[in-house]
Amino acid sequence: MRTGYSVETVRAAERALMAELPEGALMQRAAAGLAAACADLLGKVYGARVALLVGSGDNGGDALYAGARLARRGAGVSAVLLAPDRAHAGGLAALRAAGGRVASAEEGDHVVRRADLVVDGIVGIGGRGGLRPAAESLVAAAAGALVVAVDLPSGVDADTGEVRGTAVRADATVTFGTYKPGLLIDPAREHAGALRLVDIGLRLPDGPDVEALQHADVAGLLPSPSAESDKYRRGVVGVVAGSDRYPGAAVLSVAGALHGGAGAVRYVGPAADAVIAHFPETLVSAGPPSKAGRVQAWVVGPGLGDDARARRAVDDVLASDVPVLVDADGLHLVSVDALRARSAATVLTPHAGEAAALLGRSREDVESARLESARALAERFGVTALLKGSTTVVACASGEAVRVNPTGTPWLATAGSGDVLSGLTGSLLAAGLPGRDAASVGAYLHGLAARSLGSAPLTAMGVAGALPGVWRRVSE
Known part of the structure; x- marks a missing residue:
């Protein structure tokens, strides 16, 4: 699992370690890791042209010491100082x-243009706001x-992933001690490139601010039937979705649930004929859900509409004592109260536009501050919030570490993919996973399923069909 810690926590861990080490030892550890990463990217160090963009403070010091190591290996290294009077003397x-x-100063642009590799040591993890004109x-x-x-990358916010102004777009980011939340969350994640973590010996507390699951973590959470399992023990998920206008939403939600491990699916709604035509194993009911x-x-929610029938269905589901996932149209029909x-787990799965409506913000505000927006949703409504988008973010009202999903792909921006995710996550809830685990595992498998179809246009039903294969690969 990748874990990310706030700037405050990292700073405290650095101070504690520096108190035990000879002066400058921690910076040398960081510089050694940075130089090794740069050498790997260059392939051949001898004769390579390297430009260091050096700001004030320790970040610039890391770049300078790494540059010295590359120079000793035969690289032509030039430093461009953005604050000459405050550059790291050592x-x-x-x-x-x-x-x-x-x-x-006059030859700075020329040096950078001729470089094979540029090292961004302008601003450290405490930086706020975009780059200044000289750095731009x-x-x-x-x-x-x-x-x-x-x-x-200079210009991004280490704690939030926000980018307020111009920021460096790196091919790779070498981070020290631990990942920072902003490296894992868009829009900053798009600026970071490939991530390389250098262990410098920090001792960090058990509770990170952000987590990103990996294959082994997901494998440990996936439900697995035993010899005594029947369809009820494996989990029965009820799906209240679709309408006369949007019967496909019901079909896709049921597809996600059936391909996502449910022992059985009960469908309630007006699209029963379409559901049965695609999935005859579905148990259908005219309703109400109870x-x-x-x-x-x-x-509850995908393609449901907003008429009186839909409102009654949402109210009926929310009155139940089992976990509930609310998506799409259902999000417009729920109240804070x-x-x-509710006493059982509740998961909301909005995209940025739906989250904006729930929070009374603009879509642009939500997309620029995804971490804070997901936390605000969870706290305001007392739920687990899965904020869909370029980085899917899962936050819960209990205050546990926010989870960010590393498997997403832009090809998932296609009609119906969210309905599949809802059914998949609902099946995991029915199998007994807590809200945060069900949401983060669902997002992980959903992204992997899309990636397994290649870098090409895909369909939501194609994603659902790919779920068993990626489930098998992860569990193995």
Whole structure:
């Protein structure tokens, strides 16, 4: 599992470690890891042209010491100082001693344009806001080179993933001690490129701020039937979805549930004929949901509409004592009071536009501050919030670490894919996974299923059909 810690936590861990080490030892550890990553990217260090973009403080010091190591291996290293009077003195001395040079302000752009590799040491993890004009010019000049960011790309917010202004777009980011939340969450994640973590010996607390599941974590959470299992023990998920206008939403939600491990699916709604035509194993009912039969979880909302029938169905589902996932049209029909009154787990799965409506914000505000928006949804409604998008973010009202999904792909931006995710996540809820686990495992498998179809247009039903294959690969 990848874990991310806030700047405050990282700073505290760094101070504690520096108190035990000789002066400068921690920076040398970071610089060694940074230089090794740069060498890997270059392939051949000897004769390569390297430009260091050096700001004030320790971030610039890391870049200078790494540059010195590359210079000793035969690279031509030039440092461009954005704050010459505040550049790290020890790093400058090391660079010069190794044969590196400091470029004048006038030749900065020229040095960067000629470089094979540019090291972004402008701003550290405490930086806020976008780049200043002088830095913007240098970053623009680096368009043709490999760019490596030191700890995180300059101009992004380490804690939130927000990008307020111009920021470096790196090919790779070498981060020290632990991942920072902003490296895992869009829009900052798009600026980070490939991530490389350098262990510098930090001792961090058990509770991270952000988690990103990996295959092994998901495998450990996947439900697996035993010899005594029957369809009811495996989990029955009820699906309240679809309408005369949108029968496909019902079909796709049921597809996600059936391909996502449910022992059985009960469908309630007006699209029963379409559902049975695609999935004859589905148990159908005219409703209301409370009269449909036993379920271990409900999915409500996809393609439901907003008429009186839809409102009654949502109210009926929310009154149940089993976990409930609310998506799409259902999100427009819920109230804060009804959600907060529930004793069983509740999962909301909005996209940015739906989240904006729930929070009374603009879509742009939600997309630029995905981490904070997901947390706000969870806290306001007392639920687990799965905020869909370029980075799917899962936050829960209990305050546990936010989970971000690393498997998403832009090809999932297609009609009906969210309905499949709802059915899949509902099946995991019915199998007994807590809300945060069901949401994050569902998002992980959903993304993998889309990726398994290749970098090409896909359909929501194709994603549902790919779920058993990726489930098998992850569990094995």
